[in-house]
Amino acid sequence: MGTIVVGYDGSAYSQAALLWARDEAVRTGAPVEVLHADEWPATAPPMVPLPLLRPDRTVSDVIEETLEHAVATVRKTHPAVAVTTRAVRGHAAAALIDRSRDAGMIVLGGHGHSVVAGLLGSVISAVSAHARCPVVVVRGMPQQDAAVVAGADGSALTAPVLRFAAGQAAARQVPLRVIRAAPERETPDDPLVAVRERFRGLTVYVEDTLEHPAAALARASAAAQLLVVGSRGHGPVAGLLLGSISQHVLRHAACTVAVVHRDRREVS
Numbered sequence: 264m265g266t267i268v269v270g271y272d273g274s275a276y277s278q279a280a281l282l283w284a285r286d287e288a289v290r291t292g293a294p295v296e297v298l299h300a301d302e303w304p305a306t307a308p309p310m311v312p313l314p315l316l317r318p319d320r321t322v323s324d325v326i327e328e329t330l331e332h333a334v335a336t337v338r339k340t341h342p343a344v345a346v347t348t349r350a351v352r353g354h355a356a357a358a359l360i361d362r363s364r365d366a367g368m369i370v371l372g373g374h375g376h377s378v379v380a381g382l383l384g385s386v387i388s389a390v391s392a393h394a395r396c397p398v399v400v401v402r403g404m405p406q407q408d409a410a411v412v413a414g415a416d417g418s419a420l421t422a423p424v425l426r427f428a429a430g431q432a433a434a435r436q437v438p439l440r441v442i443r444a445a446p447e448r449e450t451p452d453d454p455l456v457a458v459r460e461r462f463r464g465l466t467v468y469v470e471d472t473l474e475h476p477a478a479a480l481a482r483a484s485a486a487a488q489l490l491v492v493g494s495r496g497h498g499p500v501a502g503l504l505l506g507s508i509s510q511h512v513l514r515h516a517a518c519t520v521a522v523v524h525r526d527r528r529e530v531s
Contacts, residue, residue, distance in 0.1 A: 265367025273329040276372025294345035300355035356389035363394035373402035409488040420493035422454040428491035438466040477511040484516035
């Protein structure tokens, strides 16, 4: 697995994302990168000479201290986890999307409030829609024994969604619960067959639903520790893996949400 990149602004939400990424690194052995995007002068008053507004040394010191605190947080309890930092100038969403090109995963907090690099809803929406790797949005208190839930709609994205979800469930030693919005008989090339073959010790439950996908997934999230959906699906039941549904789930799910994208080789 590639590097786990955490969008970090020092808020409580980004700290929760950091801890989730730390635990994922323990499970997978992947390195962690803590990324801070300095968005100044986006909030500066207009028509003012911008160089006079920014105390560069002070801002740089604050960013450095913020990142050092993040590294210390990880190393205090898990010194074996490889963790590095990166500070970039630019909009948080653009920086994270660019970094996703060769990252293994992007991890964000459910909300943020920093005017310098807050991971606000618009950033989460943009990154989850346009990243080239899975994007995890951390929220809620994790239920350690709860299942991993995956949404499937029969599109080409169903396979990567199920692979990701099955890997997460197997690593946590919990069941995988698959909610299908396009019920059909399993065939030899069905992604579920491949998942069962690859993860032989994994318990997989399949539920076919006629309920609206957004409602079914949001309801299922109440009893899950991770909900996995896709982005840009075009299955027989349009919507489950489309942006509108994944964005709805990101806003309303009770647990952490992972948004899986097409294999980056398919969109290069």
